[in-house]
Amino acid sequence: xxxxxxxxxxxxxxxxxxxxxxxFTVRTGEAFGLVGESGSGKSTVLRAMAGLNSKxxxxxxxDGVALPPDRPRSFFKRVQMxxxxxxxxxxxxxxxxxxxxEPLHNQSxxxxxxxxxxxxxxxxxxxxxRYRYPHQLSGGQRQRVAxxxxxxxEPEILLLDEPTSALDVSVQxxxxxxxxxxxxxxxxxxxxxSHDLAVVAHMCDRLAVMRTGNIVDEFEAVQLRGGSVNHPYxxxxxxxxxxxxxxxxx
Amino acid sequence: xxxxxxRQHLSLGAWLKADPPNGILHSMAQQxxxxxxxxxxxxxxxxxxAIILLVVFAALAAPWLTTYDPVTQNLLERLxxxxxxxxxxxxxxxxxxxxxxVYGARTxxxxxxxxxxxxxxxxLLIGVCAGYLGGWADEVLMRVTDVFLSLPGLVxxxxxxxxxxxxxxxxxxxxxxxxxxxxxxxxxxxxLSLKQxxxxxxxxxxxxxxxxxxxxxxxxMCLPSVIVRVTLSMAGVILTAAGLGFLGLGAQPPMPEWxxxxxxxxxFMIDSxxxxxxxxxxxxxxxxxxxxxxxxxxxxxxxxxxx
Amino acid sequence: xxxxxxxxxxNLRVAFGRGAHAxxxxxxxxxxxxREKVAIVGESGAGKSTVGRAIMRLLPPAAHVTADRLMFRxxxxxxxxxxxxxxxxxxxMGLIMQDPKYSLNPVVPVGEQIAESWRLHHHGRAARREAxxxxxxxxxxxxIRDPGRVAKLYPxxxxxxxxxxxMIAMMLxxxPELLIADEPTSALDVTVRxxxLGLLDELIASRGLGLVFIxxxxxxxxxxxxxxxxMYSGRIVETLAxxxxxxxxxxxxxxxxxxxxxxxxxxxxxxxxxRDPAWLSQSGITQ
Numbered sequence: 001x002x003x004x005x006x007x008x009x010x011x012x013x014x015x016x017x018x019x020x021x022x023x024f025t026v027r028t029g030e031a032f033g034l035v036g037e038s039g040s041g042k043s044t045v046l047r048a049m050a051g052l053n054s055k056x057x058x059x060x061x062x063d064g065v066a067l068p069p070d071r072p073r074s075f076f077k078r079v080q081m082x083x084x085x086x087x088x089x090x091x092x093x094x095x096x097x098x099x100x101x102e103p104l105h106n107q108s109x110x111x112x113x114x115x116x117x118x119x120x121x122x123x124x125x126x127x128x129x130r131y132r133y134p135h136q137l138s139g140g141q142r143q144r145v146a147x148x149x150x151x152x153x154e155p156e157i158l159l160l161d162e163p164t165s166a167l168d169v170s171v172q173x174x175x176x177x178x179x180x181x182x183x184x185x186x187x188x189x190x191x192x193x194s195h196d197l198a199v200v201a202h203m204c205d206r207l208a209v210m211r212t213g214n215i216v217d218e219f220e221a222v223q224l225r226g227g228s229v230n231h232p233y234x235x236x237x238x239x240x241x242x243x244x245x246x247x248x249x250x
Numbered sequence: 251x252x253x254x255x256x257r258q259h260l261s262l263g264a265w266l267k268a269d270p271p272n273g274i275l276h277s278m279a280q281q282x283x284x285x286x287x288x289x290x291x292x293x294x295x296x297x298x299x300a301i302i303l304l305v306v307f308a309a310l311a312a313p314w315l316t317t318y319d320p321v322t323q324n325l326l327e328r329l330x331x332x333x334x335x336x337x338x339x340x341x342x343x344x345x346x347x348x349x350x351x352v353y354g355a356r357t358x359x360x361x362x363x364x365x366x367x368x369x370x371x372x373x374l375l376i377g378v379c380a381g382y383l384g385g386w387a388d389e390v391l392m393r394v395t396d397v398f399l400s401l402p403g404l405v406x407x408x409x410x411x412x413x414x415x416x417x418x419x420x421x422x423x424x425x426x427x428x429x430x431x432x433x434x435x436x437x438x439x440x441x442l443s444l445k446q447x448x449x450x451x452x453x454x455x456x457x458x459x460x461x462x463x464x465x466x467x468x469x470x471m472c473l474p475s476v477i478v479r480v481t482l483s484m485a486g487v488i489l490t491a492a493g494l495g496f497l498g499l500g501a502q503p504p505m506p507e508w509x510x511x512x513x514x515x516x517x518f519m520i521d522s523x524x525x526x527x528x529x530x531x532x533x534x535x536x537x538x539x540x541x542x543x544x545x546x547x548x549x550x551x552x553x554x555x556x557x
Numbered sequence: 558x559x560x561x562x563x564x565x566x567x568n569l570r571v572a573f574g575r576g577a578h579a580x581x582x583x584x585x586x587x588x589x590x591x592r593e594k595v596a597i598v599g600e601s602g603a604g605k606s607t608v609g610r611a612i613m614r615l616l617p618p619a620a621h622v623t624a625d626r627l628m629f630r631x632x633x634x635x636x637x638x639x640x641x642x643x644x645x646x647x648x649x650m651g652l653i654m655q656d657p658k659y660s661l662n663p664v665v666p667v668g669e670q671i672a673e674s675w676r677l678h679h680h681g682r683a684a685r686r687e688a689x690x691x692x693x694x695x696x697x698x699x700x701i702r703d704p705g706r707v708a709k710l711y712p713x714x715x716x717x718x719x720x721x722x723x724m725i726a727m728m729l730x731x732x733p734e735l736l737i738a739d740e741p742t743s744a745l746d747v748t749v750r751x752x753x754l755g756l757l758d759e760l761i762a763s764r765g766l767g768l769v770f771i772x773x774x775x776x777x778x779x780x781x782x783x784x785x786x787x788m789y790s791g792r793i794v795e796t797l798a799x800x801x802x803x804x805x806x807x808x809x810x811x812x813x814x815x816x817x818x819x820x821x822x823x824x825x826x827x828x829x830x831x832r833d834p835a836w837l838s839q840s841g842i843t844q
Contacts, residue, residue: 091453132277
């Protein structure tokens, strides 16, 4: 469904490429993980896919059709993004109601009176949250609002940039469960960026490993869970996650 | 427990504390109320606010607070020291100084309002557009800002006086036109950092137009620091207006204006100090009041919210 | 050799503000730290960072710290004067913070910052020369190659992992007995984390130090530390040896462990923690 071909992104004419000829495909309904450490370029790829950065070379295709770097408005009804920091992804001075209605306004869609209530219910937030400001909500609640906002336009594809890195362990579990449920209910396609192999192993079907702008390995999640990855860097990442982490499979 | 507050006749206090809020306006009112409460925790800020309110009251109730007319001359009574008759004494034309101070409050308020109306919107708009749009818009707007920044207020006022004739309004416009550049720079800096924020990216990902982003999302975030900055520069504006009064470019006689009163009173300062003390203290008090309020506002309006 | 624990805390309480409006952060906890690696684990708001800073008396004046006993070796930390605390900090107790981007002075070269840490406790002309030599020595001890070159660099010129090594160097140069590390690897990449933790492990073992390792990452501490203290909402809910974490008894600990996604065990749904208000009524238990 999504095809990224030879994506190259540079920040500045003489700078080395942050993303260097990256190619991968994501099947419809799949959850695809992009794993890497800081500086690997994974978030840069995601932002380019979202349409936040139009200065790239290479192609991004959806259903075989190449997307223009400056996305048309209709694109955002198909693809939406959830950001990492729950404290920065909501407008501090607008109520939840306003922020959830905003996508409908920007796409000139009908502002159904119960749209917000339905959205809050879909992400497990109480009705009392509707007229609150973001600072009155916890981190987990804010992230749910961010997910609700992303779903207002009923996209088919959700791009998730480290959606639970900033959350406590118990809250992370709730949000991951929510994301899994929503994906099943709405038949969504996910592209999930994370540095946490456990989250990716849990959420994704397939994943690609990035290092300094390149994809160095690509494999199914079952291989990760079984510990049978081949590329030396992938093995290094896995070992590091296990060294001070859960016991490796004996 | 969610109560249906719209159906009940709640006291204002209960409505402000009702949880959860049941409407956007309800929530905004509660936020504003919490802001006022936070402001009231600053004793100096409250003092500044009290002084400003006193000035507003004096301006509004001037005819009822004074027994003498501020412009009527009575040369028999000239340069009288403060007494039961004339609380602040009389000036060189025998005019009651107390009346001139109270009516002068109107002039001060006029200056403040006119400057705010000109400076805040212009500075905010130019700064935010320059910061968010970037590119050549940023270059052009910032060079325009630089031009106005390099013009000394006094010189521009002279130019205005020559072109349009002297008078308080023209002087104020002249001051305002040189006071907006720092506001624009401040707004630009804020817009530049907000541009990178995730919540702005989220709105871009909804297909919002640039103008919607600027006016609906960025400007409200810049308002607090602009308000604080304008408040803090108010002190300087009042003093500049006083300086213009000295050059004869501000308020024209016999209009009572505190700065003009100080400058004309300098001649008689040695023997009749009361002529400059009252207006001098008034200017200092109002300037200080704006500074105190500005400082307290800075703490209150922190956009990171948090109660 | 010292007998007895390095840190003893009995009924430690920390509250912000006083009187009726005081907000309690830590509700009377008790624990000891010897020459071992002890982890304090909890989610945000559990009070673990507060405990770490309370030991070094680095909390803001609004924080009100009380305890039946709060001792470092034989020194009463609550009764100590600020001068005594200043002597303790750095020389006997070191604090490693989370992000070298924020904990290192951006306008001073890193070598200078490390040397300053030495000179704070050793005065005089000779100390200056010695500080320079010791700085190079400690940079080598934290496995930084080419210490002479790195000492002249500014914090923004070095990577996160190197920045943490610099922090560790800064804290170790005066030879403390106790290290308090507040989320020292949370800002680091996974591979760098492994290196830094390996380094810490080696240094602590070779110098016989005690370590208080504050973290939110239970999986991280179970392999790295000897003992684990679990905190919830300002209280200690469980203390146990790291190897016995799988046999944890308290429901909060078990819930924390099971709600972590696992690389190898596929859980279709991550168990969601049901917070029991009864957890809040338990007082600190130590083994």
